[in-house]
Amino acid sequence: MTMASADELTFHEFEEATNLLAETPDAATTSRSDQLTPQGHVAVAVGSGGSYGAEDEVEEESDKAAVLDRIKGSLLPRPGHNFVRHHLRNRPDLYGPFWICATLAFVLAVTGNLTLVLAQRRDPSIHYSPQFHKVTVAGISIYCYAWLVPLALWGFLRWRKGVQERMGPYTFLETVCIYGYSLFVFIPMVVLWLIPVPWLQWLFGALALGLSAAGLVFTLWPVVREDTRLVATALLSVVVLLHALLAMGCKLYFFQSLSLENMAPPPQITSLPSNIALSPTLPQSMAPS
Numbered sequence: 001m002t003m004a005s006a007d008e009l010t011f012h013e014f015e016e017a018t019n020l021l022a023e024t025p026d027a028a029t030t031s032r033s034d035q036l037t038p039q040g041h042v043a044v045a046v047g048s049g050g051s052y053g054a055e056d057e058v059e060e061e062s063d064k065a066a067v068l069d070r071i072k073g074s075l076l077p078r079p080g081h082n083f084v085r086h087h088l089r090n091r092p093d094l095y096g097p098f099w100i101c102a103t104l105a106f107v108l109a110v111t112g113n114l115t116l117v118l119a120q121r122r123d124p125s126i127h128y129s130p131q132f133h134k135v136t137v138a139g140i141s142i143y144c145y146a147w148l149v150p151l152a153l154w155g156f157l158r159w160r161k162g163v164q165e166r167m168g169p170y171t172f173l174e175t176v177c178i179y180g181y182s183l184f185v186f187i188p189m190v191v192l193w194l195i196p197v198p199w200l201q202w203l204f205g206a207l208a209l210g211l212s213a214a215g216l217v218f219t220l221w222p223v224v225r226e227d228t229r230l231v232a233t234a235l236l237s238v239v240v241l242l243h244a245l246l247a248m249g250c251k252l253y254f255f256q257s258l259s260l261e262n263m264a265p266p267p268q269i270t271s272l273p274s275n276i277a278l279s280p281t282l283p284q285s286m287a288p289s
Contacts, residue, residue: 067093069087074215084219092171104142107187109138145179149179154172160231178220
């Protein structure tokens with residue numbers, strides 16, 4: 001009797017488990033997996049579908065942080081702090097240089113037009129008309145400078161590498177990054193040029209030029225110092241001169257001083273009554289004695 005009752009009890013338990021599994025097939029599977037699989041593993045398996053999005057967000061945040069770090073490095077150059085080694089770290093990008101050049105060209109064109117608008121408000125005799133062509137001029141000038149000058153510099157350094165075997169130049173993308181990020185300091189400078197004080201405008205321009213040119217010299221010096229003193233001095237002088245010409249060209253073209261005939265009010269001609277006859281005046285030598 002005891003053995004029969006035990007078999008019947010086991011049979012009833014098996015039947016109840018079968019019915020429960022038929023009604024809720026996920027119940028037994030879920031409970032079994034909870035017993036065998038640690039909670040941490042289950043969480044990883046469930047969230048594995050969204051891990052790719054999280055990795056993309058982390059990578060995007062890392063890229064933004066790298067761009068901001070490179071901008072700060074271009075604004076605060078100091079001797080012995082190589083921009084390529086400390087900020088690029090063999091990972092040059094075109095995102096920063098492209099948008100820096102685009103922003104600089106747009107700000108140049110807008111502030112150049114805004115300067116004339118402010119001058120017209122101070123003096124109504126000044127006639128202002130929108131100069132949309134400045135956007136094209138600014139874009140072509142900035143992008144040509146940011147690409148052609150690094151290309152020429154990179155080609156010259158590659159040629160000098162054959163002359164001086166110890167000298168290793170930067171890659172072309174690294175050279176483009178050096179020039180692209182060095183132009184960022186000109187963006188706040190252009191905005192400050194809206195202040196209608198000529199000597200203050202030149203002061204801001206000299207300060208921005210000094211910071212930008214210093215960053216170029218400190219970055220290029222480890223590459224050119226192995227060359228002869230004459231070549232290194234001449235190359236760095238040309239780099240600084242071209243940078244100065246860019247800044248002066250932007251100042252003189254987009255923020256040129258208004259001509260005197262635009263500044264002076266037009267002469268006012270008063271008409272005399274028609275019944276007043278003008279007596280002719282004779283030269284003193286021909287006047288009757």
